[in-house]
Amino acid sequence: MIDHIKKKINELLSGGSVKGVIALANANGHVAPCLFQKGDDLEKLSLGDRETAGDARYPLNKVLITIARQYPDEVFGVLTRGCDERGLHILYRLNQLMPDKVVPIGISCPQSLAIQCECKKPWPDDMTAGEKSEAVAQKRVQDAEGKDLKERFDYWANQFLKCVKCYGCRDICPMCFCKECSLECEDLVSKGDLPVDIPVFHLTRAMHMADRCIDCGLCEEACPSGIPLRLLYKKTAGIMNAEFGFTSGIDKNETSPLSMMGPAPKK
Amino acid sequence: MDYRNTLTTCTYCGCGCNFFLESLDGRLTGTIPCKTSPVNEGKLCIKGWNVHQFVQSEKRLTKPLLRKNGELVEVSWDEALNFVASGLKAAKSASGADSIGFFASAKVTNEENYLMQKFARAAVGTNNIDHCARL
């Protein structure tokens, strides 16, 4: 698969249709986000698979936003998994990226990664390489719902108590870009105090991600306290789907039910 | 267009978390925790996440300051170091070497901390050495 991607990147760069391609590279024994430009050595390209599939994924759309803000007239390619493509759809909707300035280079995820992510769509529609894996059912959410209310309440209260307020879940998130973050609003979240405001901190974030979270799992991987954040956002996404028939990022031309006035949309 | 991720180690505490300092055209734009680092496995505390901010902070001191007539004024490194050296000498001759203490730091390298304790012991003559983490 990687040779196919290299070929594609090479075509894009040498043909001049993009200014650069945002992907991953092996360097110093690690994997890091990288901007490939014309003439750069593609041998160091990585797809983010080191010891196991997808274990070195980074928020490439976030990198793209950083670069595109500085170079708004240029076109960039970006390595795109299923979740990243969902992210692009939302970032277009929220005017953080311009669709005519982005060339996605789509790769599918292997079944092992799809199972680990419990991914509802482990492939992008616009696929350059790979084969579609199967969508996976949301077992983590089902298991959590199997507990009774008190058990669930205690579970989450104990999880939230572990939070060290590093803000890493926000900082790593490819869908968090607000200049003024509610988690820094002192009417909601106290500044410089631990334990964190329970449950305001985590539920505020869950609410804000309700029509934006693409279920990439990077937040949970970045949480130093091992809080099951992805499970929380998967549940929020489940409510959005049950109430509004909405799955963030799946539909290219989506509108968010949270930004519409008037009667509830038909399911 | 020069986008880079430079692998480095956090300066804020002794854990030594690894991250990439993200830069675009020579200006730092962010901190990205290194997922493949065995130390922190893609996680950071709030200090590490914001480490890129102090480098370009307007508030950062870039020249030595000396208080003269109650006001801090910029001076050359020679003047600042001479002032410190004469102050240390005066304290040592008035009250002995053990009237002086040294604080090492997590924000510098092992080698720099080694030099500091060497200076305390060999040049000044005291074992009064502690660490800023105990302040």
Ligand code: SF4
């Ligand atoms: S969430 Fe889905 S698309 Fe994203 S890495 Fe996991 S399996 Fe792949």
Ligand code: SF4
């Ligand atoms: S899974 Fe986490 S990091 Fe990914 S989009 Fe959702 S909230 Fe952001």
Ligand code: SF4
């Ligand atoms: S990453 Fe984890 S510990 Fe850090 S703020 Fe988020 S929930 Fe809290």
Ligand code: SF4
């Ligand atoms: S990120 Fe935090 S824990 Fe890690 S070295 Fe820096 S200060 Fe220490």
